[in-house]
Amino acid sequence: MTKEYKMYINGEWVGALDGAVYDDLNPYTGDIFAKVPAGKAVDAQKAIDAAAAAFPAWSHSLPAERQALFLKAADILEKKQNEIVSILAEETGCAFGFAMFQAGFTPGLLREAAAQAHQSSGEIIPADLPGALYMAIRQPVGVVAGIGPWNAPLILSLRSICMPIAYGNTAVLKPSTESAAAGGVVIAEVFHEAGFPKGVLNLVTNGPGKSNEIGDELIANPKVRRINFTGSTSVGRQIAEKAGRHLKRVALELGGNNPMIILRDADLDQAVNAAAFGGFLHQGQICMSTRRIIIEKPIAKEFIKKFVDKVSTFKVGSPKEMDTIIGPLINKQQFIKVKESVEAAVRDGAKILYGGKSEGLCYYPTVLANVKPGTPFSCEETFGPVVSVIEVQDEEEAVAVANDTNYGLSAAVVTRDYVKGMAIAESIESGMVHINDQTVHDEPQVPFGGVKDSGWGRFGGRAALEEFTELRWISMQLTPRQYPF
Numbered sequence: 001m002t003k004e005y006k007m008y009i010n011g012e013w014v015g016a017l018d019g020a021v022y023d024d025l026n027p028y029t030g031d032i033f034a035k036v037p038a039g040k041a042v043d044a045q046k047a048i049d050a051a052a053a054a055f056p057a058w059s060h061s062l063p064a065e066r067q068a069l070f071l072k073a074a075d076i077l078e079k080k081q082n083e084i085v086s087i088l089a090e091e092t093g094c095a096f097g098f099a100m101f102q103a104g105f106t107p108g109l110l111r112e113a114a115a116q117a118h119q120s121s122g123e124i125i126p127a128d129l130p131g132a133l134y135m136a137i138r139q140p141v142g143v144v145a146g147i148g149p150w151n152a153p154l155i156l157s158l159r160s161i162c163m164p165i166a167y168g169n170t171a172v173l174k175p176s177t178e179s180a181a182a183g184g185v186v187i188a189e190v191f192h193e194a195g196f197p198k199g200v201l202n203l204v205t206n207g208p209g210k211s212n213e214i215g216d217e218l219i220a221n222p223k224v225r226r227i228n229f230t231g232s233t234s235v236g237r238q239i240a241e242k243a244g245r246h247l248k249r250v251a252l253e254l255g256g257n258n259p260m261i262i263l264r265d266a267d268l269d270q271a272v273n274a275a276a277f278g279g280f281l282h283q284g285q286i287c288m289s290t291r292r293i294i295i296e297k298p299i300a301k302e303f304i305k306k307f308v309d310k311v312s313t314f315k316v317g318s319p320k321e322m323d324t325i326i327g328p329l330i331n332k333q334q335f336i337k338v339k340e341s342v343e344a345a346v347r348d349g350a351k352i353l354y355g356g357k358s359e360g361l362c363y364y365p366t367v368l369a370n371v372k373p374g375t376p377f378s379c380e381e382t383f384g385p386v387v388s389v390i391e392v393q394d395e396e397e398a399v400a401v402a403n404d405t406n407y408g409l410s411a412a413v414v415t416r417d418y419v420k421g422m423a424i425a426e427s428i429e430s431g432m433v434h435i436n437d438q439t440v441h442d443e444p445q446v447p448f449g450g451v452k453d454s455g456w457g458r459f460g461g462r463a464a465l466e467e468f469t470e471l472r473w474i475s476m477q478l479t480p481r482q483y484p485f
Contacts, residue, residue, distance in 0.1 A: 003034035005181055007043065007205055008188035010050035011198030017042055022207035024180055027093040027328045027361055028318055034091070036180045038207030044172070044217040047202035051143040051170040052223040054199025059140045059168040063117040066166055070114035073194035074107040080186070084154060087182050089319040092150060093328040093361070096319070098282040102154040105442075109158055112444035112461065113166040119462060120167055120469055131479030138469040140168035142225040145218040147239075149231045150176035150330055151285045151383075153183025155442075156230045156253075161187075163464035164226070165200060172202045172224070174214055176231075178330055180205045219243050226251070226468055230287070233381075233407070233453045251457030251467045253449055255381040256409030257291045258439040259402035261424060262303065263395060263415040264296040270436070271414045272306045278412065278438025279387040280314065280365045283326055285334075287454075288410040288432075288440040291382065293389045294398045300391045304369070307389070308354045311365045326385055328361035335361045338384030342366060345377035350388070379405060395424060403429045409450035410439040430454070 004021075006013035015021070020038035025031070037043075077084075081103045088094040088102060122137035146160025153175060161171040175183035188203040206214045218224055219242045228251040229239050236254040243250045260278060262271045278290030295303055319327035329335045335358070342356055345368055355366030363384055371378050371388040378388070392398045402411060411430040415421045418435065425433040431450040434441055442448055447463035449455060457467050 002032050003181070005034055005036050005185045005205075007037050007039060007047075008185070008192065008201070008203035009043075009047045010202065011192070016040065017046070020207065022177070024091060024178070025331075026090050027330050034181055037205050038210065039204045039214060040206070040210070041213050041217040044174075044204050044214045045221065047172045047204045048143060048218070048221050048223050050199040050202050051172050054197060055140075055142055055170045058170055058197060058200050061168065066168070067114040067117040069194050069196055070110050070117065070162070070166060073190050073196075074110035074114070076193050077110060077190050078107045080190070084182070084186060087186065088154065091181050092153060092179050093319050093330060094282060095324045095327045096322045097325070099319075102152060105444075106154055106158050109155070109162055109444045113162040116163055116166045116462070116464070119465060125473070127475070129477070129481065131477060131481070133476040133478055135474045135476070137472050137474060138465065139472060141468060141470050142169060143223050144169045144171045144226045144228070144468055145224050146171055146173045147215060147218070147227070147229040147231070148173065148175045148179075148183045150178035150183065151282065151287070153179035154186065157183035158187050159459055160228050160230065161201060163459070164468040167465065167469050169226070169468055170200050172204060172218065174204055174206070174211075174218065177206060177208050177211065215239065216242065219248065220246060222246075224248070228252070228457070228459070228467070233455075236455060249467075251449075251459065252455035253287065253457075253459060254409070254453065254455040255383075255407060256287050256289070256450065256454050257379070257381050257405045257407040258288055258410045258412075258430070259292045259294050259428070260290045260412040260414065260439060261395070261398045261402055262293065262295040262299070263398070263413070263417070263420070264298045265416045266299065266414040267416065268299060268303055268306060271303060272310055274412070274414065274438040275307060275387070276310050278440050280311065280326065280385050281440055283329055283363070284385040284387075285330065285383055286440055288442070290387060290412065290439045292402075293387060294392055294401050295389060296395070296398065297391045297393060300389070304353065304389055308367055311354055311367060314365050316359065316362050316364055326362060326365055329363055329384060332361065334383065335363060338363050338382060338386060341377055341380070341382045341384075342368070342386055345371055345375065348372050348375040348377065350377065353389070355385070373401075373404065381407065395420070399424060399427045406453040407450070408452035409454035410434070410441075412437055412439045
């Protein structure tokens, strides 16, 4: 039986005001997974109004009250693990391993938010006026809009709203059309069951091709004071440009063309395992996925053989089968983009070492060599299970190749020399670098984010405090001040 979901506005489950719905499809079978409200701008306005009305009371709630609600929500989310794993598989084609990762990661995200409820602290500032007391205080900003993607919807949608709410803001969440349940309804259900007050979290969904309508309302509406978006660089740029007209701050976590540098002293087996995980987890549909393996020539041949041997064992097929590694891409449009990207790279001289074929929307894990610098494939993000291997002469060339991109999200360095690894990490232009690991890594307490075309701002831990609170100066004159006139 087809599921039917609702939006969540002011503590109530509601349909779109005009009654419209759309079909949310299972990417592996092509069947209808669920019917979802196709909200419009007027639905977004209703959600924003609810959040704005809830803000005064919520912003003055005790940190301990907010903390208790987040801890309760974490426990509820943990109990829904099996349900969530099933939804992620059916709605987004997520294989068992990555679905379990999302279900296991997110309770920790809520518990970190609980910890952050007491972190909006200020400071006393030395005053150069006699008898004056200066204070810097942090206060919640108001309504925060969170716009989530489809690729890791439970994590990234929850991340967009949980820290803002912990600091005393209220929120409107707009998940991707492709993941309205996993990236929206599940989260709203958890907050509702935990007992968050009406209007603190609101969920609005839209049909295919209507993201701009709701997104524009979130950006333009003066009641919304912050926007955070996770998704493609092209859409992030549009959001930043529109928000700029309204002098509205945004936090953006965008695409990546993430390099993994493997030095000649590396443990090859470790490097192979790390590269395979970083490149092909969730079909390479992760902003942090390892896209480019940059390896010193003396070990390249041996690495490539071991890497291809490992990748060739990956099971491709149904995400409902627990041993599947590579499930379907999210939709036909994304499948075509990946396929055409690989074909273009081959026309430009690249060689397919493994893969380059497909079954349905499942694109086999693909390894390319001889990718030419400056070609579209080498410069753009291929959001699929495709990795290129680039051979270099030395570590200096490796760093130069790693930085030869407009992106700067995540990177990795594999070496037995930790001093050298640290020096290379400091030279790579990215928001995050992992030594002796791969590029896909996140934890709730870390400052997550990129540089260059991979966005700005940081999510996670105390770094989120900078994004979702206002820093204000308050002075108090304790003795009468002497004025010149």
